[in-house]
Amino acid sequence: MKITKIDLHIIEMKLKTPFVTSLGKVTNRRGIIVEIHDETRATGLGEAVAFSTPWYTEETVETCFHIIKDVLAPLVLNRSFEHPEELFDRMKTVRKNPMAKASIDMAVWDLYAKLLGQPLHKLIGGTRENVLAGVVIGAHSIREMLQQIERARQDGYNRVKIKIGPGKDEKWIRVIQESYPDMDILADANSSYTQNEELLLKLDDLGLQMIEQPLSQDDLVDHAALQKKMKTPICLDESITSLHAAKSAILLNSCKMINIKIGRVGGLTEAIRIHNLCQEHGIQVWCGGMLEFGVSRAHNVALATLPGFSIPGDISSSSRYWEEDITSTDIIVKDGTIFPFKGVGIGVELNRERLKQVRIHHEIIYK
Numbered sequence: 001m002k003i004t005k006i007d008l009h010i011i012e013m014k015l016k017t018p019f020v021t022s023l024g025k026v027t028n029r030r031g032i033i034v035e036i037h038d039e040t041r042a043t044g045l046g047e048a049v050a051f052s053t054p055w056y057t058e059e060t061v062e063t064c065f066h067i068i069k070d071v072l073a074p075l076v077l078n079r080s081f082e083h084p085e086e087l088f089d090r091m092k093t094v095r096k097n098p099m100a101k102a103s104i105d106m107a108v109w110d111l112y113a114k115l116l117g118q119p120l121h122k123l124i125g126g127t128r129e130n131v132l133a134g135v136v137i138g139a140h141s142i143r144e145m146l147q148q149i150e151r152a153r154q155d156g157y158n159r160v161k162i163k164i165g166p167g168k169d170e171k172w173i174r175v176i177q178e179s180y181p182d183m184d185i186l187a188d189a190n191s192s193y194t195q196n197e198e199l200l201l202k203l204d205d206l207g208l209q210m211i212e213q214p215l216s217q218d219d220l221v222d223h224a225a226l227q228k229k230m231k232t233p234i235c236l237d238e239s240i241t242s243l244h245a246a247k248s249a250i251l252l253n254s255c256k257m258i259n260i261k262i263g264r265v266g267g268l269t270e271a272i273r274i275h276n277l278c279q280e281h282g283i284q285v286w287c288g289g290m291l292e293f294g295v296s297r298a299h300n301v302a303l304a305t306l307p308g309f310s311i312p313g314d315i316s317s318s319s320r321y322w323e324e325d326i327t328s329t330d331i332i333v334k335d336g337t338i339f340p341f342k343g344v345g346i347g348v349e350l351n352r353e354r355l356k357q358v359r360i361h362h363e364i365i366y367k
């Protein structure tokens with residue numbers, strides 16, 4: 001594969017319902033769709049999943065745009081690659097910026113699978129016939145949360161993750177448990193209990209399936225101390241930025257589960273490596289979400305066909321967040337599962353009409 005051209009499409013769409021977390025609220029979602037072309041005019045699609053502001057991790061849409069255009073594109077344009085795994089090493093000279101790197105890595109994986117005429121999930125060794133879906137609720141009030149859970153139940157989801165924080169936790173969880181005693185519940189704290197650990201211990205008897213990222217991103221040691229005190233499994237999200245971080249977390253016993261996000265770890269190559277490492281160490285994994293558009297969503301579905309993804313992830317229908325997505329085919333959840341696409345690559349193409357409606361900037365990069 002020789003990469004000859006990269007299209008960057010910055011798009012913006014309004015979420016059907018604002019997404020509220022301990023760190024901020026997302027109402028309008030911006031993102032970058034990356035379209036990579038090779039010398040045979042084949043294309044591959046990726047997505048930079050950073051937000052407009054650095055509330056979740058350090059990157060933003062603008063930093064990704066700059067890094068892709070001015071730093072990563074010159075490293076990959078007019079270069080030949082035998083295999084998408086080579087992209088990871090090629091981009092290694094650039095520190096961090098995983099979401100920018102992942103958007104290129106994803107697009108090259110899609111391109112490669114298309115050139116081989118295979119679905120991406122088959123190419124990476126996916127074995128699951130259906131992917132386990134789950135919904136995330138980030139609401140302002142208990143009432144709003146219950147309304148959203150009710151809607152999710154009607155749409156066939158059996159597992160709910162709620163966003164919690166100090167003062168928005170025990171009561172919220174108990175109310176859900178009373179209303180839906182048979183439902184799996186997990187709680188995502190997005191680091192909001194840093195230096196407030198005693199509040200977390202109060203949640204330990206609620207029988208949560210897991211608690212996600214209770215403490216800060218860099219606190220692997222504190223998470224290990226906390227996991228010793230809690231029977232509820234800790235799942236790490238923000239802390240796991242690479243294979244190396246995953247190794248450290250496992251060595252330190254900082255968690256029992258890991259939420260894998262392709263963007264957060266710098267691409268599909270690294271995501272697969274983390275999955276394999278966790279398999280070796282008996283650490284459960286599931287696929288995280290980024291309120292993303294159809295391109296990243298389709299990559300998530302492919303990733304989540306790997307054998308280790310044995311519990312539902314934050315993968316929901318395109319229609320959960322969007323009136324109309326930018327891809328040709330929607331991701332659809334039925335009875336809590338998603339069937340991977342049968343087409344080559346990630347199995348979806350861009351809906352050019354829709355893309356034009358929501359695009360706020362377009363740039364074409366050649367060497």
Ligand SMILES: O=C(O)CCC(=O)c1ccccc1C(=O)O
Pocket residue numbers: 056135136188190237288289290291292314315316
């Ligand atoms: O894509 C989704 O369904 C939401 C997943 C989610 O909780 C999330 C969304 C945006 C940023 C961070 C997180 C998170 O997992 O912490």
Ligand SMILES: [Mg+2]
Pocket residue numbers: 188190212213237238259
């Ligand atoms: Mg999270």
